[in-house]
Amino acid sequence: MSITTDANQQIVVLVAGGGPVGLTFALNLTMMMGKNAKIIIYEGRWFVDDQRKMRWQDEEQGKTRRDQVVTLQDHVIEQMPNYIKQGLFRNIEERVWPTSRNIPIREVEDRLFDLLKPFVSNGQIELVPENLNEQSECLIKGNFDILVGADGANSFVRRYCNIQMISEGLEYACGVAYNIPDDVPSSEAPLDQAMNCVLTVSQTRYLVNSSTSRHGYLNIRLIQDEYDELRNRLQTFEAKNDPIDLLDYNKCPQSPVWTIIRQGLDFFRISPKYVFRVIPIEINVRHASIVVRELRFEIGKSEQKPSEHDEKKYKTALAFLAGDAAMCVHFWPGRGMNSGMKAAMALARNIVRTCTSKNSINIRKPLRFLDFLDYEGFMSRLRAREQQGRSLRVLVDPIDKSVEESYSYAHLGNCYKRYTKKLIRKLKETRDRLEKLDGWPHHSRPISDEQLEYASNRIAPHAVAQLSLANPWPTREMSGVEVLVENTFPYDLRNAFPVPVTASLDLKRAPSLMILYKHHVLWVTGDKQNEGIDILIKDIRNLQNASKTFGTTHSNDALTTVKTVEEVEQWVTKNQVMISQPNIIFKVVTLWTIGADKTAIDVIRAVRAKLSRAPVLIFTNKIEEIQAAVEFPNVVVTDAEVDVKEFVGVRQETLWNTGYRVSYIQDTAQGAVYHTPKLEKVSTTESK
Secondary structure, X not given: OEOOOOOXXXXXXXXXXXXXXXXXXXXXXXXXXXXXXXXXXXXOOEXXXXXXXXXXXXXXXXXXXXXXXXXXXXXXXXXXXXXXHHHHXXXXXXXXXXXXXXXXXXXXXXXXXXXXXXXXHOOOEEEEOOOOOOOOXXXXXXXXXXXXXXXXXXXXXXXXXXXXEEEEEEEXXXXXXXXXXXXXXXXXXOOOHHXXXXXXXXXXXXXXXXXXXXXXXXXXXXXXXXXXXXXXXXXXXXXXXXXXXXXXXOOOOOOHHHHHHHHHHHHOOOOHXXXXXXXXXXXXXXXXXXXXXXXXXXXXXXXXXXXXXXXOOEXXXXXXXXXXXXXXXXXXXXXXXXXXHHHHHHHHHHHHHHXXXXXXXXXXXXXXXXXXXXXXXXXXXXXXXXXXXXXXXXXXXXXXXXXXXXXXXXXXXXXXXXXXXXXXXXXXXXXXXXXXXXXXXXXXXXXXXXXXXXXXXXXXXXXXXXXXXXXXXXXXXXXXXXXXXXHHOOOOHHHXXXXXXXXXXXXXXXXXXXXXXXXXXXXEOOOOOOHHHHHHHHHHHHHHHHHHHHOOOOOOOEEEEEOOHHHHHHHHHHHHHHHOOOOEEEEEEEOOEEOOOEEHHHHHHHHHOOOOOOOEEEEOOXXXXXXHHHOOOOEEEEOOHHHHHHHHOOOOOOOOOOOEXXXXXXXXXXXXXXXXXXXXXXXXXXXX
């Protein structure tokens, strides 16, 4: 494919989010567009170290890297250029299932990040170690053609574009992270992956996804009472800054939720001493109402051609959502990262197709909304396949009934025998079915009846009852034709541009200053008493105070209330220096009606007379009345309290919550000390 060198023939692409989806999109687009695309990636989890190298923040910087293990499907990876395929799975060839491979998320992030380096060195990609926000200069000026929101379930881009989320339902779970060293006694060695598969698929209470059986997560579905108990107990540990110790029954007694966790560890033969984190998880299966939006930006006077009429001029850009920003699936059947990567590749190919004419790149600006209807359609089909076809199959089959019934009869001897017999039968049926699969990767490790019986024998009667009563995975209902990128956006991978050859892949940059950001919210309540608003403000302040107690990010957030537009003007004038500081994220929340003759438009004008681009959220259900306000940039309109909490920074998605640390007391020659298992880098053929 030919490439033009005209500076005007280059699209500028902003990517919010440097996780697997954002990196997959950037790599695919740059390899198909070459220097005709300038890609700028914003990611707040990156920083520049003292050696002036950009890398991921880790425990040394007070951050927790994601340590889950994901299963990447072959049909997804095969649609990537060879450079990405080979780099992503170099020296990793662990097949737990016939048509996929397991890999830790941090390995995906690290490897994709390394694959960017040649393109960063030659200027095709630029990395910015901060989160994109309403006050980012590029958004204020609108000097871009495409904005991609690959910034997760709590997406800033989605809120910025006023795109609503539609929820299909909630479920609760617990994640138990573990790391089993290589040099452990045989009695503490992990089960092999074949056994993990059989135990997982036979029921829907516990799920293990691991790398080499040693590093991974035990996920546990919880009913709401169990989830609430877990949250309360973990918050007690956090408030005391005290680590969890599953081996200490004084700290973690045999209460329902700790017993559930211990039984899951016993079922999969994982010693509690190798657990290093416990995470409460709220699973919200939801999707964006749309994934493509046209944005309008007022052109500054310096950008306009002289005109005798002082009328406003506008330019347009397109915004897209991908990954969790567009769709959150239930992680039990999984496919979240696979779906995100499919979306990333589909969007990249749609852009290339739009910018291609007669087998050469021909960019015409502005890009047209109508040229991306196929991406909207692709995401609709992908949502139907993954949410309706997989996630909802689990969501509509809650475990509440089996959990409640198990506590009623499990202690009776005859019931225990019946439940045990049923569980073992389920395990054997699952084993026989899996071993007949084409390409089953564990034929060298057949599972005996004795191994399955031992799995049942090592858990308590109520756990046996729960697992026998819980339905097995609805594999038949979830199977079927996949939504393939190449069917909608065919592309000959042989046309991808070669990887640029550069003298050095390490770009030297000034070390990052680790800034603790602080939200300061000005809330305009109006002069009429509103009990609902008062309760919401109180709730937000309580969440801010909880952050101070736990010492989390934004632990010094503040919220100020005023009633009138005049009070807004006075407060902004008085505090302009403070809220203009680089570590202050200033935002305004207002109702639509402020007094007898004022509206949110007057609030916007009062604030922006001093702070021209301060982000504003209008909290109202009078959507038909507020169209004039939406004409202002950086204005969000919603009637959902959850959106308000996300806007002011107190509600973050818990799917990738960092969780709570676990330690256990280890006897040494110097006495008893706390020991915390560390997550090791995944073993590869090369490192071995």
